[in-house]
Amino acid sequence: MEFVEAVLLTVITASTPLLLAASGELVVERAGVLNLGVEGMMIVGGACGFAGAYLTGSIAIGALCGILAGAALSAVFAAVTLGLAANQVASGLALTILGVGLSGLIGAGYVGQKIDGAGHLYIPYVTDIPLIGKVIFGENAFVYFSIALLIGIWYFLYRTRAGLILRAVGDNHASAHALGYPVLRIRMLAVLFGGACAGLGGAYLPLAYTPFWVSGMTAGRGWIALALVVFASWLPFRLMVGAYLFGGITILQLHAQATGLGIPSQLMSSLPYLATILVLVAISWVRGRRGSPAPASLGLAFVPDR
Amino acid sequence: MKRLMIAAAVVALTLGSALTGATAQEKLKVGFIYVGPVGDMGWTYQHEVGRRAIQEQFKDKIDTSYLENVNEGPDAERSIEQLVRTGHKLIYTTSFGFMDATAKVAKKYPNVMFEHATGYKRDKNLATYSGRxxxxxxxxxxxxxxxxxxxxxxxxxxxxxxxxxxxxxxxxxxxxxxxxxxxxxxxxxxxxxxxxxxxxxxxxxxxxxxxxxxxxxxxxxxxxxxxxxxxxxxxxxxxxxxxxxxxxxxxxxNNWTPYYAERIKLALEGKWATGDVWGGLNSKIVQxxxxxxxxxxxxxxxxxxxxxxxxxxxxxxxxxxxxxxxxxxxxxxxxxxxxxxxxxxxxxxxxxxxxxxxx
Structure with a gap:
C-alpha cells in the first residue's frame, strides 16, 4: 500500500509541468493559433523562475518571474505571427531555439546554485491518512494550482460568453471577424496566457521538482505538452487524463526496470511515446468520418480586410 | 584633406602595430568542442573548468575558445572545421560521438593537432585521452x-x-x-x-x-x-x-586540468606527439x-x-x-x-x- 502511494506521488510530481504547459497551449490552439514554442517558453520560465527565487528566497516570486518570462517570450511570437501574419510553424520553432539559447544566457550565473524547493501541504491527521492522505493533501502549491487552472479553463471555455467567442475565433476567424469580434486581440491574449502557463510549467522544474538550475533541464517536455493537446482532442479534462497517463507510464517503466524484469530499457523508455501514438491513432479511427476535432482555423494566419 | 590624412595615418599605425604584435608573439590557438552546455554542472562543465585553468596558466602563450552544444554526427565535422579555419592549431573534441568526425578532419589538416576524449581512433596528428x-x-x-x-x-x-x-x-x-x-x-x-x-x-x-x-x-x-x-x-x-x-x-x-596543462606545454615546446592516455587515480584525472x-x-x-x-x-x-x-x-x-x-x-x-x- 505504501508502495502504491509512493508511485502515485511520483506520477503526480512528474505530470504537473506537462499539465501546466499543455493547459495554456490548449487555450492558444482553441483560439486558432499554433505556438510550437512551448519548449522555449518553458525553459526561459525555468531560468527566470530560478533566478527570481534564488535572489529573493521566495518560491512564489520565482513562480511569478517564470510566468512573466513565459508571457514576455510569447509576446514576441504574438507580434510576429499576429501583427505581421508570419508563418506560425516557423515562428514557433524559432521561438524554441531562441528560448533555449536565452535561458542558457540568463541561467549562466546560477549554475551550481541551489534553493529550498517548494514546500508540501501538511494538515495534521488528514495528511497522515494511509494511501490517499499524502496524494491528496500533501502536494505542493503547483499541483493544486494546475488542477484549479484546468477547471478554470473548462469553465471559461464552456460556461462563459468570452470562452464561446474565443472558440468561435478558433473555428472560423473570418465569421468571427464579420460578427465584429476583435480576432487579433483575442488571439493575442490567448497567446500571452499560453506563454504564462508554459513559463509556470517550466518554473516548476527548478522550483519544485529538482530545485537547482542547469541548462536544458526541460529536456523536451514542451514538445510532449504539445502532443498532449492533440492527444486530448482539445478537451480540458481529457488533457488531465493524458498528462497523468503519460506521467504514469513514464514512472511505471522505471519501476519495472528496477524490479529487474529484463525487458529492454530502450523499449521501456519509448513506451510513453508509443502509447501516445496509439491513442492518437485510435482517436482518429473512432472519429473517422466525423472529421478532425481540431479548431478549424488552427495555424492559419488572419489578415483583416480593410 | 588634412583630417583625412591624419585618419589614414592612424589607421596605418594601428594596423602596423597589430601586425607586428602578432608576429612578435604568436599565440597558440586552442579550441574545444563540447557536446553539452557548459552549464550542465557535469561532464562538459568539468572540461570547461580545465579550459579556464589552462587559459589562466598559459595566459601569454595561448588563446582558447569553445563551441558548446555541438551535435554528435555530421554537424560536428562542420564545427571542427570551423575551428581549424579560424586558426586553431590544437583542438579538443570532448565526447565519444565526435570520433569519426575528428578522424576525418584530422586527415584533411595534417598540420593541426587533435585530441579526442574517450575514443579509440588515432592518427599521426590525432591523440586520444580518457579517464579510468x-x-x-x-x-x-x-x-x-x-x-x-x-x-x-x-x-x-x-x-x-x-x-x-x-x-x-x-x-x-x-x-x-x-x-x-x-x-x-x-x-x-x-x-x-x-x-x-x-x-x-x-x-x-x-x-x-x-x-x-x-x-x-x-x-x-x-x-x-x-x-x-x-x-x-x-x-x-x-x-x-x-x-x-x-x-x-x-x-x-573528472579532473582534466593536469592533462590539458601537460599537453599544452608539449605543444608550445614543439614536442607534441600523438598517443593514448587513459589515466586513473594515479594520474589525477580521476579524483x-x-x-x-x-x-x-x-x-x-x-x-x-x-x-x-x-x-x-x-x-x-x-x-x-x-x-x-x-x-x-x-x-x-x-x-x-x-x-x-x-x-x-x-x-x-x-x-x-x-x-x-x-x-
Whole structure:
C-alpha cells in the first residue's frame, strides 16, 4: 500500500509541468493559433523562475518571474505571427531555439546554485491518512494550482460568453471577424496566457521538482505538452487524463526496470511515446468520418480586410 | 584633406602595430568542442573548468575558445572545421560521438593537432585521452556495502554502453569484496541528461528499497533527492556535496586540468606527439571528493583502497572475474582483465540479478 502511494506521488510530481504547459497551449490552439514554442517558453520560465527565487528566497516570486518570462517570450511570437501574419510553424520553432539559447544566457550565473524547493501541504491527521492522505493533501502549491487552472479553463471555455467567442475565433476567424469580434486581440491574449502557463510549467522544474538550475533541464517536455493537446482532442479534462497517463507510464517503466524484469530499457523508455501514438491513432479511427476535432482555423494566419 | 590624412595615418599605425604584435608573439590557438552546455554542472562543465585553468596558466602563450552544444554526427565535422579555419592549431573534441568526425578532419589538416576524449581512433596528428572512472566506482562499491542497511544499491544508468556497464561491474566487485550478498537495482533512463527523469528514477529506486544511490548520468538531481529522503548517494563528474550535504559519501571528480596543462606545454615546446592516455587515480584525472557522512573506519577502508589502486597493487578487475553464469571471464591481462576487455565490456558480473539490455 505504501508502495502504491509512493508511485502515485511520483506520477503526480512528474505530470504537473506537462499539465501546466499543455493547459495554456490548449487555450492558444482553441483560439486558432499554433505556438510550437512551448519548449522555449518553458525553459526561459525555468531560468527566470530560478533566478527570481534564488535572489529573493521566495518560491512564489520565482513562480511569478517564470510566468512573466513565459508571457514576455510569447509576446514576441504574438507580434510576429499576429501583427505581421508570419508563418506560425516557423515562428514557433524559432521561438524554441531562441528560448533555449536565452535561458542558457540568463541561467549562466546560477549554475551550481541551489534553493529550498517548494514546500508540501501538511494538515495534521488528514495528511497522515494511509494511501490517499499524502496524494491528496500533501502536494505542493503547483499541483493544486494546475488542477484549479484546468477547471478554470473548462469553465471559461464552456460556461462563459468570452470562452464561446474565443472558440468561435478558433473555428472560423473570418465569421468571427464579420460578427465584429476583435480576432487579433483575442488571439493575442490567448497567446500571452499560453506563454504564462508554459513559463509556470517550466518554473516548476527548478522550483519544485529538482530545485537547482542547469541548462536544458526541460529536456523536451514542451514538445510532449504539445502532443498532449492533440492527444486530448482539445478537451480540458481529457488533457488531465493524458498528462497523468503519460506521467504514469513514464514512472511505471522505471519501476519495472528496477524490479529487474529484463525487458529492454530502450523499449521501456519509448513506451510513453508509443502509447501516445496509439491513442492518437485510435482517436482518429473512432472519429473517422466525423472529421478532425481540431479548431478549424488552427495555424492559419488572419489578415483583416480593410 | 588634412583630417583625412591624419585618419589614414592612424589607421596605418594601428594596423602596423597589430601586425607586428602578432608576429612578435604568436599565440597558440586552442579550441574545444563540447557536446553539452557548459552549464550542465557535469561532464562538459568539468572540461570547461580545465579550459579556464589552462587559459589562466598559459595566459601569454595561448588563446582558447569553445563551441558548446555541438551535435554528435555530421554537424560536428562542420564545427571542427570551423575551428581549424579560424586558426586553431590544437583542438579538443570532448565526447565519444565526435570520433569519426575528428578522424576525418584530422586527415584533411595534417598540420593541426587533435585530441579526442574517450575514443579509440588515432592518427599521426590525432591523440586520444580518457579517464579510468571504474577505479573510483570500485571504492564506491566498498563504501556502499558498508553503509547500506538494506543491502541494495540503486544505480541510475544513462545508456547500456561498455563504459557504463564496466562502472556497474566495478562497483559491484568492490561491494562484493566487503559484503558478498550485496544487491543492485539498475534503471536506465536512456539519456545523459534529464534532471526530472533522473530524479524520478532515484525515487523509484528508493521506493524499491535501495538506500545508497549511484549514478552514471550528468545532473545532481539524484543527489538532491537522496538528501531530502535521508539516504546516501555518490556524486558524478563533479563534487556535488552542495546538493547533498547529508547524503554524499564521495564523488568521482573528472579532473582534466593536469592533462590539458601537460599537453599544452608539449605543444608550445614543439614536442607534441600523438598517443593514448587513459589515466586513473594515479594520474589525477580521476579524483575522489572528500569521504563524508561515514564513520572513520569506513573512511579508512576507502582511503586504503584508493591508495592501493593508485599505486597499482589492487586492480578492480583482478582475475578471476566471474560472469553472470558463474564462469570465469578469460583473463587477457595476466592478473587482471586487459584494457580492451574493460573498454568493450558487454556483460554483467555474477551477483547482478538483471539482464543487460541489448547493446
Amino acid at each position: 572512472f571504474y577505479e573510483g566506482r570500485y571504492i564506491m562499491g566498498q563504501i556502499a556495502a558498508r553503509m547500506s542497511k538494506s543491502g541494495t544499491i540503486g544505480y541510475i544508468g544513462s545508456f547500456p554502453i561498455p563504459e557504463v556497464v564496466s562502472g556497474v561491474n566495478a562497483m559491484m566487485l568492490g561491494a562484493q569484496s566487503v559484503r558478498p550478498d550485496m544487491k543492485v537495482k539498475i534503471i536506465w533512463v536512456n539519456a545523459w541528461y534529464d534532471p526530472g527523469k533522473e530524479a524520478a528514477a532515484a525515487r523509484a529506486l528508493a521506493d524499491q528499497g535501495a538506500d545508497v544511490l549511484a549514478q552514471h548520468t550528468d545532473s545532481a538531481a539524484a543527489m538532491q533527492f537522496a538528501n531530502e529522503r535521508g539516504i546516501f548517494a555518490f556524486g558524478q563528474d563533479s563534487d556535488q556535496i552542495k546538493f547533498g550535504p547529508k547524503a554524499q559519501l564521495t564523488a568521482i571528480v 575522489m571528493a572528500p569521504y563524508t557522512n561515514m564513520p572513520d573506519e569506513v573512511k579508512k577502508l576507502a582511503t586504503e583502497t584508493e591508495g592501493a589502486i593508485s599505486s597499482g597493487t589492487l586492480h578492480p578487475f583482478k582475475c578471476p572475474v566471474l560472469a553472470q553464469d558463474g564462469k570465469p571471464v578469460e583473463c587477457k591481462g595476466g592478473t587482471h582483465l586487459d584494457d580492451g576487455q574493460i573498454l568493450g565490456m558487454n556483460f554483467y558480473i555474477k551477483g547482478i540479478d538483471d539482464k543487460l539490455p541489448g547493446m
